[in-house]
Amino acid sequence: MDATTEDIDDLITAIAGGTAAVSANLSADGRIRIISDNLLDTLTIGGTAATEVGFAPGANVFQPTNLLTQGISDGDTLTLRVGSGAVQTITFGTGAGEIPTLTALQSDAVNGLPKYTGVISTVNTGTGAVTITASSPADTLEVGGTAASLFGFYTTTALPANGTVIANDLTAFLDQSIGGGAITAYDVSGSPVNIQLRWAKVAGATYGGTDTWNLFYQVNSTATGTTPAWRNVGVNYAFGANGQMDPLIAQVTLNNVTINGIALGNLQLVHGSGGITQFSDPNGTAQVNRLSQNGFPAGSLETVAVSEKGRVVGTYTNGRTIDLAEITLANFNGANALKRLDGGAFEATDESGPAILGAPGKIVGASLEGSNTDIADEFTKLIVTQQAYSANTRIVTTANEMVQDLLNMIR
Template sequence: MGIFDAMNTSVGGLQAQSYALQNISGNIANSSTTGYKGIGTSFEDLIPDAEVPSKQVAGGVTAHAQATITTQGTISSSSVATNMAITGDGFFSVQKASGVVDNVPVFDGVNYYTRRGDFQVNANGNLVNGAGYYLMGVAVDPKTGNALGNVPTVLQFQNNFVPAQATTSIQYAANLPSQPNTLGSSTATSGSLVAYGGLNPSDFVSSPLPYVDATTTGTTVNNKAAAAITSATKLSGAAGSDSLTTDFAAGDTIVVDGTTITITAAGTGLQDSTHVRADDTVGDLLSAIGGITGVAPTISGGAITLHTGAMQDLSITSTPSADLSTLGFTSPVSQAHGTGNSVVTSNDVSTFTKESISGGAVTAYNATGTPVNLQLRWGKVDSASLGAGHSDTWNLFYQSNASATGTQTAWINTGTNFTFASDGSLTSPSGSGITIPNVTVGGQSLGSVAFNISSGGLTQYASTSGAVTINTITQNGYAAGQLRSVAVNNNGIVVGTFSNGQNLDLAAVTLSHFNGTNYLKAMDGGAYAVTDQSGPAIDGASGTISGSSLEGSNTDIADEFTKLIVTQQAYSANTKVITTANSMVQDLLNVLR
């Protein structure tokens, strides 16, 4: 080692400090870059080999980059709904377009990873950040919210269309007044049900209340047979056995309310809800009929009784007709569920309106997405104020035809008694609600609709207004809709807002992490590529996504300025060493003069 070695060492020092200055310069330049991770500088001494420690001298220096990828940047809010920020561990998975074909980006399938979350929707419906990287994620079913796979792909939301969803349930919560204030109550006879805000069936031409007999709801048809038919009687069999006198044979049919029950071969023939084997029992056949009508037929004293149900007519035909005859019926069997029962005709609408109160309205949708105005009214059909043997009981009605005239049905009773205890709590029905069968409004069929009531959701407390206080009335249907905009929520879910007013989940943004995060290779635009030292990307991360937010640069300007001063001083010191060594060489050369 000597003077020239000292000069070379100082030159190395200048190079190392220049490298540090370059990193400081880059950090300061990117102090406002979204998701930027600063690069520090670490210095490594280079000690020349020496035979003994006492001859060891200080060596040169080299500089290396020191990544700070794991250092969190400051999170700030953003007015852009598709901007995202990661708090904690994790990276967005992205791809870079390798080209464009017919104005559509083409990708080479190479994944990159970034913390830069300034994503916005481009013309093709992709979420692209400010550096041109395309966001990846997993699409979800907009109706169920379930993921449609587990492999992230480049997301695209162009022209997303959600089909119509029919209303299948209504969520309802309300307080019914203990003393309804109806138009009829003010003029009613004192002490009468109407005076207590109730609905009196005798005031109607056709009773609006459901018909109820001792066994079931609906009218009945009894056969004339006196034969000792039991549920165990076979539909066909050998003479003298407990079987019908006229056999049912394979291929015979019984049509119940439009649904066909087919008799199949004995022994091994098909048997399900619409197929009965020829050697099955009368009980099996009646169970199949009951499965269609909703009310099981009964047998007593050899006579079979068919029930229509509360809200439907009964129609049964058989081929051959002798099959019904052997059961004691004349084919075809046709019976209405009861004229006027459970409905309010147009002639009675005025009385019904005076003796009931509004239960609110909700826009429902049929299978094609056609909106239906579903109007509800409550009628109090019994009152505890009438004395012993009476209880506070209500019936719920819905308007089926706003344009009804004469004897046409205008309102339909849902067929359930809602009963309340003295403390205002609902005692019946005891479940979470009821099912309103075969709902049709203005000619638009909704099918059966669940009327859901959460625990404590329906009460009967005193109310000064005497009207229904509605807390919740919502339904789960909607019309078809076109995507209008997208946003990202704080769970990392891309939510689409559609023209039908629905906000539906479209995709889940996935996060990845690495065992060697700081060994990722930095790319242009704040992206990183996998290296051998970083290890492969691992799905899932402990970090969380914040919507409408951005992660800023993790550069600390004050710290960088401090480093800048130290670097400048170190650089100057190295030049002084070179100057001193040069002076010493000049002194040596002067010895020769």
Template sequence: MGIFGALTTAVGGLRAGSYALENISGNIANSQTTAFKRIDTSFLDLVPQTALTAQLAGGVTAQSRSTNTVQGDVQSASVATFMAINGNGFFAVQKPGSFSDGSPVFDGVDRYTRRGDFQLNKDGYLVNGAGYYLEGVPIDPTTGNPSGSSPQVLRFKNDFLPAQQTTKIDYRANLASYPLTTKHDTSVPGSELIRPGSFSSGYNPLVLGTPAAPYTDSSTTGTVQNNKATPSVPNTGNTALSGVAGSDSINANFVAGDTITVNGTVLTFVASGATGNQLNVTDDISTLLQKIDSITGTGTASSISGGSITLHSGTSADLSITSSNSTAFAALGFAGGKATATRGGGGTVGTGQVIGNDNSAFLDQSVSGGAVTAYDVSGAPVNLQFRWAKTDSSSLGAGHTDTWNLFYQVNPNATGTQVGWQNVNINFTFGSNGQMSPPIASVTLNNAVVNGVSLGSPVINFGSGGVTQFADANGNVQVNQIQQDGFPAGQLQSVSVSTNGRIVGNYTNGRNIDLAEISVATFNGTNFLKRIDGGAFEATDESGAALFGKAGTIVGSSLESSNTDIADEFTKLIVTQQAYSANTKVITTTNSMVQDLLNVMR
């Protein structure tokens, strides 16, 4: 090759340097381009075929080296539809070949890009800053799964989301083992329970078909009271109802004309000679208790022990005693001039319903179980309220189990015999461990109609251990979850990107529905993709076909930066400039040598 070969080699060096400089220039120019992948330059030596003892350094050529697998930094963005891929993969996109009546006509050729600055245009397409349209797979709204596997250009119009009727309600709650109802009295066993006997005849709210419970005796006990004796000692059955200081008589005297009314029957105090429903002011406590028991008909005699009187209701009626002399009656241990005891049991066969006339009694004997807005088939909302009533308690002894009934409100404005609340007609029983025994996973509200709105037959799902019975200081039902699946109709107002790589539609009814799954492609030969304008690529024989399902994760509201490092590019720029200058020096030197050769010939 000789001297002229050196000249040719130097020119090749200049060409290679120019090629490298062009790549460096392009990288720097695109340092702020979203998801741009820089192009590095590879230099290859060109060695001519010579004898082993005459080998030459040879010339040089330059080739590009892709960095498609090198990720740029992922930075957050304020636009909900912007997205970045963390890891391997490319967004599948298409670009319109033309437009017809303002609508894009796609050429059907898939391209691939890391540029994720997609925004919704006026036609409902997600288009990035380079004009590429995002592809994905639509989501089946019924199953929530992708409908197919072939990517297609996604379009989201201002779709109308039809209403969905409530079909299930997920419910989790803890029922206080001792509910603090309005009528509870911790001194009276069973007072926290619902009392069917206090409801209108023929309207027992317990589970449909529950046998009528026989009436049972109840009692009330007064406070300990002392007499006027010196020293003062607790009252006994012999303690008189009136007397002078120092005598065995109650602390405040009854006088002639005072009355005690027992269940509507009036006992009148007289000075002496009492007959019928009269009492002598000098009678003792035992005589008074016998008179009361004769009126109530109780089978368990009222008594006094340690200065404290216990009165029994019997089974004929609830006990209600008042006195015109509240001070003297208080000296018997009953403040306010009255004493009451509500008999247990009673009522008719369970009908599972609460009528308007019994609404107040029901509210007093039950506790709130939460509320949820449910929807009918047309999307009309209705407030579905629940209440729990305890119907039996293990604290009452053998033969009793902690049992609850669940009710839902049918008509908030019920009056007379109109049904206000409906029992779900299942007994929820609990063991000593606070768990349902047997467990009840769900209950169906058959043909539920609430405030005139038909809800069909929604299912209340309790799941495993969803309803428990543990002590609660407030005596309330602690509702941990009450969520239903219905919703009214709505209009699509915006879209966003979820962390699982799906496009989510945000509707005016507050629903967020998965609309499509973003298609992300990978390649076996990623660095052999063909670059085209706008940060996009086309598949080649060397890259292989697009593969779906093994890509990195999509990060919503984010963008990938260019992977160009300006500091590195400046360093390469300096090295390239020096190499270029050196090649020009070779040309200058070669030219000088040729001139010397020509001078010899002269």
């Protein structure tokens, strides 16, 4: 029986609609495409008409991507080693326990790779992207094997969360991270030390995980070879769909920080409850709104003043002020009975009584105290002193005259 293309198309539509396990369509050039709905299944076409429409009897119309025809050879391996653990191997091939297709690798990743201790993996059969990460950010992950380069891997040791970036890897690190600004710290002598920061994304929602970033700071700006150039602070900054950190990391302590050979000791990064957020940026950059620190450079004493609280305050050339001493206020029950000493000082006597510390009052700096002298009493004393001086002067004059008379008599 002859059939038109429309008839065949209708038949294919009926087949596709009535068979849950397959999908069928007719292409513009008259080719029939029948595909298994389950990527893990194969579909075999047979019958006397199979060769007439381009199928060979028993041919597999849909077959998952065969890794053995994509450059990977039977027996090639992908090796994984987490931390100091044993090497774990994935073998490609058609034998028992071996992986022949990308879809089989996906199934192994979803259902089987947990048997590979310490790793998390995903396989995208559409793009061919294979992602393998260490379960713990504190572990290293070594990826190798004869098939590694065919997947885009190269034999390397991934950075642990508390690890360093050596100078040899500096170019790759800078290409795969974004600037996070800089902050100035000060060493024990007050000399400024510049701390450079960078952010690197280590996981993302695109690959089925959580958007996670790590913060790095520069430890050696002139590092070469295998010398560490940057260090990871060792904390995962994970963000939810709303752009907020989840869980919240309010502060991070950096222990024994050394920048370009200058020891700074322990530093604390205080983020607060909303200090770090994640929002989409088409340029892939980090916007630093504010960086602040509570250190200060060295300074020398510039001025000294006295506050109302009786504290001697020193002001330094770096803008800092420090309380150098405190003047204690005291009172006496018999203040007028104090013994006067040189230099404007007074001494307690039995009549004045002991000092009463913490007496109410205040100190006014850079001011002269108004006189509390009794002017009338002082003038009376002045007159008495002047009269005594005059009387003494007359005595001296009389004595002088008597001496003169005595000398004249001797002559």
